[in-house]
Amino acid sequence: xxxxxxxxxxxxxxxxxxxxxxxxxxxxxxxxxxxxxxxxxxxxxxxxxxxxxxxxxxxxxxxxxxxxxxxxxxxxxxxxxxxxxxxxxxxxxxxxxxxxxxxxxxxxxxxxxxxxxxxxxxxxxxxxxxxxxxxxxxxxxxxxxxxxxxxxxxxxxxxxxxxxxxxxxxxxxxxxxxxxxxxxxxxxxxxxxxxxxxxxxxxxxxxxxxxxxxxxxxxxxxxxxxxxxxxxxxxxxxxxxxxxxxxxxxxxxxxxxxxxxxxxxxxxxxxxxx
Numbered sequence: 001x002x003x004x005x006x007x008x009x010x011x012x013x014x015x016x017x018x019x020x021x022x023x024x025x026x027x028x029x030x031x032x033x034x035x036x037x038x039x040x041x042x043x044x045x046x047x048x049x050x051x052x053x054x055x056x057x058x059x060x061x062x063x064x065x066x067x068x069x070x071x072x073x074x075x076x077x078x079x080x081x082x083x084x085x086x087x088x089x090x091x092x093x094x095x096x097x098x099x100x101x102x103x104x105x106x107x108x109x110x111x112x113x114x115x116x117x118x119x120x121x122x123x124x125x126x127x128x129x130x131x132x133x134x135x136x137x138x139x140x141x142x143x144x145x146x147x148x149x150x151x152x153x154x155x156x157x158x159x160x161x162x163x164x165x166x167x168x169x170x171x172x173x174x175x176x177x178x179x180x181x182x183x184x185x186x187x188x189x190x191x192x193x194x195x196x197x198x199x200x201x202x203x204x205x206x207x208x209x210x211x212x213x214x215x216x217x218x219x220x221x222x223x224x225x226x227x228x229x230x231x232x233x234x235x236x237x238x239x240x241x242x243x244x245x246x247x248x249x250x251x252x253x254x255x256x257x258x259x260x261x262x263x264x265x266x267x268x269x270x271x272x273x274x
Contacts, residue, residue: 081194081227085187089234092183095176096241103248106173108138110259117144117263121270126151139169139252140259147263151270158267162260169256173249177242184238191231198224 113136120129126148133145146165150157202221 081190081197082230085190085194085227085230085234088183088187088190089237092180092187092234092238093241095179095183096238096245099176099180099245100241100248103173103245103252106138107248107252107255108136108140110136110138110140110144110255113141113144114259114262114266117148118266121266124273139172140256143169143256143260144263147260147267151267155264155267155271159264162263166256166260170253173252177245177249180238180242180245184235184242187234187238188228188231191228191234194227194231195224198222198227 113132116132117129120126120132130145130148133141133148143162143165147158147162150161198221201223
């Protein structure tokens with residue numbers, strides 16, 4: 001019996017020990033799982049926080065357009081001289097646009113008109129030829145009309161009238177171009193004047209501060225450079241339009257000379273028939 005009780009006691013102790021051990025292992029496993037879950041949660045939070053920190057740390061770059069940049073720099077320059085340069089640009093562009101519209105209206109294909117004039121002269125209908133020229137716009141039609149007005153006076157009179165009126169029409173084509181050249185020359189000159197005044201302002205600031213630090217000089221130097229830049233930009237813009245206008249005038253003048261020669265040939269042909 002004692003051995004039985006001893007065995008039962010040993011089995012109880014062993015069972016109790018195993019229970020405690022298993023409980024301890026279960027608690028350790030639970031603690032380990034809790035620790036792993038906590039670590040995973042912290043890692044997930046850190047991963048979620050990293051993009052936020054990256055977003056916060058990235059500087060917000062504001063896109064600045066060309067118009068806004070020019071506006072800002074225009075305001076930073078000296079208001080008086082920058083306004084004068086802007087006025088020079090506006091007036092110069094007004095003259096350019098007026099010339100471009102005038103030349104566009106004056107540039108007319110006269111082949112059809114000359115063909116109708118030739119047909120009318122072949123039919124001995126001078127009045128119809130005059131009507132064709134009068135109903136056609138442009139300087140070439142006006143020159144031909146002036147020549148036909150003196151058809152009865154002979155070929156020499158026609159030639160003199162065509163040459164004289166051609167000179168008048170050529171001067172009308174070039175009207176206003178001198179003003180464009182004036183503003184082309186004036187714009188950079190105003191910019192250089194602003195440069196000189198900006199330098200004077202810089203030296204005044206140095207004199208008042210008693211120090212030649214970059215901060216003191218920067219304001220006047222910035223005004224000087226901005227006025228020069230805008231003056232040159234205005235001159236370049238007007239120069240492009242001016243060159244286009246000159247090319248258009250040369251083209252129309254060449255057409256006038258060609259049409260004048262054709263008209264004189266028609267007049268000589270008409271006089272031979274007479």
